[in-house]
Amino acid sequence: MMALIDAKNLKKNFGSITAVNNISLSLDVGEVVGFLGPNGAGKSTTMKMLTGFLDPDAGTVDINNINLMDNPIKAKSLIGYLPEGAPAYSDMTVYSFLNFIGLMRGLKDKKLIQRLDEMAKTINLSEVWNQPIETLSKGYKRRVGIAQALIHDPQILVLDEPTDGLDPNQKHEMRKLIKSISSNKGIIISTHILEEVEAVCSRTIIISNGKLLLNKNTNELLKNKKTTLDEVFRKITTMSSK
Numbered sequence: 052m053m054a055l056i057d058a059k060n061l062k063k064n065f066g067s068i069t070a071v072n073n074i075s076l077s078l079d080v081g082e083v084v085g086f087l088g089p090n091g092a093g094k095s096t097t098m099k100m101l102t103g104f105l106d107p108d109a110g111t112v113d114i115n116n117i118n119l120m121d122n123p124i125k126a127k128s129l130i131g132y133l134p135e136g137a138p139a140y141s142d143m144t145v146y147s148f149l150n151f152i153g154l155m156r157g158l159k160d161k162k163l164i165q166r167l168d169e170m171a172k173t174i175n176l177s178e179v180w181n182q183p184i185e186t187l188s189k190g191y192k193r194r195v196g197i198a199q200a201l202i203h204d205p206q207i208l209v210l211d212e213p214t215d216g217l218d219p220n221q222k223h224e225m226r227k228l229i230k231s232i233s234s235n236k237g238i239i240i241s242t243h244i245l246e247e248v249e250a251v252c253s254r255t256i257i258i259s260n261g262k263l264l265l266n267k268n269t270n271e272l273l274k275n276k277k278t279t280l281d282e283v284f285r286k287i288t289t290m291s292s293k
């Protein structure tokens with residue numbers, strides 16, 4: 052089977068800082084991969100390279116067998132990306148922002164109207180549809196971020212800390228939403244919340260200091276009931292910083 056994402060030996064330096072140090076990973080249909088690591092581990096930088104937002108210093112990214120560097124527009128059209136902090140044009144209304152992103156993603160006419168309608172319903176945005184984004188709660192803002200990532204119905208979703216800053220109820224809602232859309236897609240979510248990985252992720256990747264430390268089926272990882280993800284995480288990340 053062809054991988055949705057196949058990234059090999061990614062490297063990125065910022066001056067003297069090595070943000071990403073030789074990371075390889077893949078994503079298949081039906082998978083929700085949890086991308087875990089302490090702050091500054093290199094999660095966002097890796098995601099920026101997977102989505103073509105940032106060029107790697109070295110390494111390759113193939114999206115559904117399409118090389119991201121050689122064919123960026125085609126490759127990016129297959130991806131929905133929620134960047135860190137869910138940026139949006141905050142003076143636009145939810146409707147006008149999603150309409151704009153839809154147009155940018157190549158949707159038009161009936162198809163655009165249909166997708167906007169679906170976003171309003173499935174992401175639960177109807178209530179705030181004509182409200183400026185800057186007036187929304189964090190939970191709703193994050194949902195707008197998810198909707199802009201989903202508007203063109205991409206098969207691949209890259210979500211950078213989709214639940215960051217949300218209250219427990221909003222976190223629960225967001226996890227439910229991610230689970231509900233995962234069946235025919237491949238999703239990578241970054242987080243530093245371990246229970247999130249246990250709740251939604253079929254595979255766990257742990258990185259620290261720009262290096263990949265673990266890449267394993269989540270059930271297999273937690274099969275041994277004596278281990279918690281919390282313990283695995285602490286053990287593995289402290290070992291790497293020594």
Ligand SMILES: Nc1ncnc2c1ncn2[C@@H]1O[C@H](COP(=O)(O)OP(=O)(O)O)[C@@H](O)[C@H]1O
Nearest residue numbers: 065068070088089090091092093094095096097
């Ligand atoms: N544009 C940038 N310029 C300089 N340093 C950066 C830049 N982006 C990220 N970094 C550094 O790279 C490292 C990894 O950052 P990041 O990928 O944001 O980690 P994470 O998302 O896991 O918290 C950190 O040390 C961060 O300060």
Ligand SMILES: [Mg+2]
Nearest residue numbers: 094095096135
């Ligand atoms: Mg980050």
